[in-house]
Amino acid sequence: MTRITSLAQYHSEYKKSVENPELFWSDIAQEFVWKKKWDKVLEWNFKGPDVKWFLNGKFNITENCLDAHLPKHADRIAYIWEGNDPKEANIRLTYKELYEEVCCFANVLKKYGVVKGDRVCIYMPMVPQAVIAMLACARIGAVHSVVFAGFSAASLSGRIQDSDCKIVVTSDGAYRGMKDIPIKAVVDEALEVCPGVSSVIVFERTKSKVTMIPGRDTWWHEEMKTADKHCPPEVMDSEDPLFILYTSGSTGKPKGVVHSCGGYMVFTRYSFENVFQYEPKDLFWCTADVGWVTGHSYIVYGPLLAGASSLIFEGVPTWPDAGRFWQIVDKHKVNILYTAPTAIRALQASGLEYVKPYKLDSLRILGSVGEPINEEAWSWYNVNIGKGRCPIVDTWWQTETGGIMISPLAGITPTKPGFATFPLPGIQPMLVDEKGKEILGNGVSGNLCIRFPWPSIIRTTYGDHERCRLAYFATYDNLYFTGDGCRRDEDGYYRITGRVDDVINVSGHRIGTAEVENAINMHADVVESAVVGYPHDIKGQGIYAYVISTNDKKDHELLRKEILAEVMKIIGPIAKPDKIQVVKGLPKTRSGKIMRRILRKVAEGDVSNLGDTSTLLDPLVVEEIKSGRL
Numbered sequence: 001m002t003r004i005t006s007l008a009q010y011h012s013e014y015k016k017s018v019e020n021p022e023l024f025w026s027d028i029a030q031e032f033v034w035k036k037k038w039d040k041v042l043e044w045n046f047k048g049p050d051v052k053w054f055l056n057g058k059f060n061i062t063e064n065c066l067d068a069h070l071p072k073h074a075d076r077i078a079y080i081w082e083g084n085d086p087k088e089a090n091i092r093l094t095y096k097e098l099y100e101e102v103c104c105f106a107n108v109l110k111k112y113g114v115v116k117g118d119r120v121c122i123y124m125p126m127v128p129q130a131v132i133a134m135l136a137c138a139r140i141g142a143v144h145s146v147v148f149a150g151f152s153a154a155s156l157s158g159r160i161q162d163s164d165c166k167i168v169v170t171s172d173g174a175y176r177g178m179k180d181i182p183i184k185a186v187v188d189e190a191l192e193v194c195p196g197v198s199s200v201i202v203f204e205r206t207k208s209k210v211t212m213i214p215g216r217d218t219w220w221h222e223e224m225k226t227a228d229k230h231c232p233p234e235v236m237d238s239e240d241p242l243f244i245l246y247t248s249g250s251t252g253k254p255k256g257v258v259h260s261c262g263g264y265m266v267f268t269r270y271s272f273e274n275v276f277q278y279e280p281k282d283l284f285w286c287t288a289d290v291g292w293v294t295g296h297s298y299i300v301y302g303p304l305l306a307g308a309s310s311l312i313f314e315g316v317p318t319w320p321d322a323g324r325f326w327q328i329v330d331k332h333k334v335n336i337l338y339t340a341p342t343a344i345r346a347l348q349a350s351g352l353e354y355v356k357p358y359k360l361d362s363l364r365i366l367g368s369v370g371e372p373i374n375e376e377a378w379s380w381y382n383v384n385i386g387k388g389r390c391p392i393v394d395t396w397w398q399t400e401t402g403g404i405m406i407s408p409l410a411g412i413t414p415t416k417p418g419f420a421t422f423p424l425p426g427i428q429p430m431l432v433d434e435k436g437k438e439i440l441g442n443g444v445s446g447n448l449c450i451r452f453p454w455p456s457i458i459r460t461t462y463g464d465h466e467r468c469r470l471a472y473f474a475t476y477d478n479l480y481f482t483g484d485g486c487r488r489d490e491d492g493y494y495r496i497t498g499r500v501d502d503v504i505n506v507s508g509h510r511i512g513t514a515e516v517e518n519a520i521n522m523h524a525d526v527v528e529s530a531v532v533g534y535p536h537d538i539k540g541q542g543i544y545a546y547v548i549s550t551n552d553k554k555d556h557e558l559l560r561k562e563i564l565a566e567v568m569k570i571i572g573p574i575a576k577p578d579k580i581q582v583v584k585g586l587p588k589t590r591s592g593k594i595m596r597r598i599l600r601k602v603a604e605g606d607v608s609n610l611g612d613t614s615t616l617l618d619p620l621v622v623e624e625i626k627s628g629r630l
């Protein structure tokens with residue numbers, strides 16, 4: 001694959017990619033296995049939106065992830081799996097073994113009636129079988145919808161219903177740190193309202209007791225015993241959907257972001273190889289969960305397309321103690337580590353005594369993703385983990401972009417703490433003001449947009465194309481709007497400053513404030529609520545909820561507890577507010593709009609200058625909120 005090896009080459013490749021994007025990307029796409037090459041590289045408009053890459057190209061992504069490596073590298077390790085408990089034996093899967101497992105499971109899916117285009121929901125812990133299930137779907141042209149196994153039954157059923165999944169692949173339970181989480185029970189509860197699901201395939205992980213419903217539920221290991229090891233890949237069109245992944249936006253329920261096969265394949269491998277400068281024999285470790293896009297693109301597709309060896313970790317960074325990550329790095333001699341600022345900050349806060357026992361001398365490159373990385377965390381990572389000799393790649397991207405958009409190329413791009421630096425070739429960022437006017441030059445800030453399509457751009461939101469248009473392509477004419485604010489400094493370096501919409505980023509997880517409000521409002525004693533983000537030392541942002549209760553007499557502590565339980569039930573633990581302030585009223589304009597700006601300032605503790613409050617219906621409300629601040 002076209003590999004950039006110097007800064008001068010980056011600049012020349014970038015220039016080429018802007019001057020002739022079609023030629024640039026078709027040269028890269030030539031390096032994959034196609035049954036039939038494309039007739040046309042690109043057709044697009046952002047009005048629809050309607051973006052197509054590699055038109056009429058035919059292939060299967062799993063042939064590129066698996067079959068293509070077998071002639072020369074069948075015995076190369078695809079994955080090393082490290083369980084939650086350090087005492088549990090590792091599992092190693094070569095490319096050949098992974099190929100066989102994927103084919104077997106693809107045949108199991110076929111047996112249960114899954115055909116091209118069907119949706120399959122995957123709700124699993126971090127075990128290799130989660131990856132196998134994803135690839136098995138892709139093998140037969142089914143569309144996977146992975147749901148992070150920390151989401152509640154209500155969230156899971158909402159996602160299953162939205163994309164009308166036919167089958168759910170899950171496990172009996174999951175280990176995470178000290179916890180033994182009953183995964184299958186959550187699925188059972190979710191399926192009470194999902195009559196469209198005909199089968200559930202259950203991987204045995206914890207051997208905990210589960211209820212198996214005859215005629216619906218079956219065991220993974222039983223099915224695999226008899227399944228054939230060969231499964232011809234379904235011939236897919238470049239624009240056939242590969243997967244759906246739900247993500248939160250500023251309004252309404254989570255959206256099912258749809259990615260298609262061709263462009264996603266080309267971009268994930270290109271970005272993986274160039275950003276991380278992966279070399280054969282490197283062991284790459286991305287600590288994300290496959291339930292998020294980072295897991296899709298940089299645990300599954302990108303590394304496998306590149307023929308890389310990766311580590312999959314089931315557990316959490318702080319169990320049995322805060323040295324777990326570093327112990328794993330030494331044990332397996334990890335060369336490239338890709339993790340989130342939240343994890344870095346949490347481990348930093350635990351103290352250096354957890355880092356000191358480990359050598360960390362295998363590490364070559366460090367990565368960061370998911371949220372802005374503050375300078376202190378960047379420097380701590382650089383000094384204590386990278387020992388000052390490992391380049392850090394701060395990679396900015398989104399579920400909707402499919403792959404890394406703005407990032408240093410490891411060891412090539414000179415870095416600055418907190419800066420994602422420069423766009424990858426093919427990515428054309430642009431800063432605009434509120435009205436959509438381009439902000440030119442350096443030393444400026446604005447809203448981050450992308451003006452030209454890249455291969456792995458979102459194609460639609462499942463079942464509702466208009467929603468995709470409204471969310472990303474309608475704010476500014478002819479631009480993809482990211483929802484992020486951004487600064488371009490005097491040297492032209494990009495720094496992502498955070499969301500400018502009603503999305504908050506808690507520990508690298510995107511949470512829509514509207515979703516949390518809806519969950520809180522389900523509580524019988526709540527009339528109205530407003531949720532905002534505030535700076536949090538470890539999580540990046542915390543969730544601050546203002547709640548109006550109908551029940552004056554109710555103890556506030558009890559109400560808070562019940563609200564937390566409600567949010568857990570409706571969304572999951574990741575959306576639990578850190579602070580809940582019971583208030584008598586919310587600051588509203590005369591037209592009834594909540595002035596979130598004021599609520600954000602109070603939550604941030606910046607109450608001295610609340611700006612213009614003269615348009616408020618009842619300015620006294622603000623005094624009450626200020627005095628009750630938590």
Ligand code: WTA
Binds near residue numbers: 292370371484497510
């Ligand atoms: C934020 C995760 C600053 C950003 C891949 C974006 C970042 C949202 C960075 C997408 C970064 C991601 N620096 N902010 N390096 N990476 N973000 O869809 O606000 O889970 O819009 O995709 O995370 O989150 P998502």
